[in-house]
Amino acid sequence: TQAAEARERALPARTRDGHAVAIGANVNNPEQVPLALDHGAEGVGLMRTEFLFLERGDTPSEGDQYATYSAMLAALGGRPLIVRTLDIGGDKQVAHLHLPREENPFLGVRGARLLLRRPDLMEPQLRALYRAAKDHVPAGAPTGKDAPLSIMMPMITSVPEVLALRAVCERIRGEIDAPPVPLGIMIEVPAAAIQADALARHCDFFSIGTNDLTQYALAIDRQNTELAPEADSLHPAVLRLIRMTCEGAARHGRFVGVCGGIAGDPFGASLLAGLGIDELSMTPRDLPAVKARLRASNMADLRTLAARACAEEDAAGVRALDGAQS
Numbered sequence: 001t002q003a004a005e006a007r008e009r010a011l012p013a014r015t016r017d018g019h020a021v022a023i024g025a026n027v028n029n030p031e032q033v034p035l036a037l038d039h040g041a042e043g044v045g046l047m048r049t050e051f052l053f054l055e056r057g058d059t060p061s062e063g064d065q066y067a068t069y070s071a072m073l074a075a076l077g078g079r080p081l082i083v084r085t086l087d088i089g090g091d092k093q094v095a096h097l098h099l100p101r102e103e104n105p106f107l108g109v110r111g112a113r114l115l116l117r118r119p120d121l122m123e124p125q126l127r128a129l130y131r132a133a134k135d136h137v138p139a140g141a142p143t144g145k146d147a148p149l150s151i152m153m154p155m156i157t158s159v160p161e162v163l164a165l166r167a168v169c170e171r172i173r174g175e176i177d178a179p180p181v182p183l184g185i186m187i188e189v190p191a192a193a194i195q196a197d198a199l200a201r202h203c204d205f206f207s208i209g210t211n212d213l214t215q216y217a218l219a220i221d222r223q224n225t226e227l228a229p230e231a232d233s234l235h236p237a238v239l240r241l242i243r244m245t246c247e248g249a250a251r252h253g254r255f256v257g258v259c260g261g262i263a264g265d266p267f268g269a270s271l272l273a274g275l276g277i278d279e280l281s282m283t284p285r286d287l288p289a290v291k292a293r294l295r296a297s298n299m300a301d302l303r304t305l306a307a308r309a310c311a312e313e314d315a316a317g318v319r320a321l322d323g324a325q326s
């Protein structure tokens, strides 16, 4: 029945041997939150704020952004929200920003690289976020993975970028006298996965963007339809980068999420859990099947599965392990 289905969706993604994986939804506006919660989301693991810029013909003001982030926090009622700062560039071009044309936009001034060059874009966004934290995050709210608001930086490649972004965040937080807000980074460039241990020292959490990590690891443009069948996030090279990311994070006690498309695939989600991923965030419609699959699994088996997948020679070999597991 419908009621039984709704009850099932609301259950945590806890494996049979008692290991819980946090489950979030990728949601870009407050109107989508009720649907995500209804599908079993425990929070929002990725809010892509470039949509605030893409959906309109001009740049949203600090006040507009403050209103949107406040509405997100209200809709979530204290459940975790991870807001990603602007990820413009690559496939996400915003005409009204009049950014210079680039030969290779995916390898150009994108994400954090743009933020660091354009304080006029980054600073109003951060002020809006810290004001929302100050006004809507109650004192004594949980920190870490359960924090009601976290800020995440896109397209990070190096430690100096993180230090520079952190410094801006701290200055703005000080000016506003806002409470601390966990600061995380996207791991979506192979250099960042390889240097995860160094990066983990300087931020509070990671979220792996497997869409871009796959694109950059396999040198396949994520929009190239001809090569789409080969752009498989379950390629063993990508899985090994994810494993390195988890190992680097574990060394500093940081949690790791995945918010790329593969998190919403039940087999992909099983592998990711086996690799040590703490949180999976996906399109709302993918939530029920992923939760059901994890609830039917044993973490001990998923760890074995993940180790075998990393040792495979190609993505087809990894995919052949689906169903072969006990």
Ligand code: PEP
Residues within 6 Å of the ligand: 048, 087, 188, 208, 209, 210, 211, 212, 213, 259, 260, 261
């Ligand atoms: C990703 O790259 O996997 C990701 C989640 O970010 P986006 O798809 O917005 O680039």
Ligand code: MG
Residues within 6 Å of the ligand: 188, 209, 211, 212
């Ligand atoms: Mg990305």
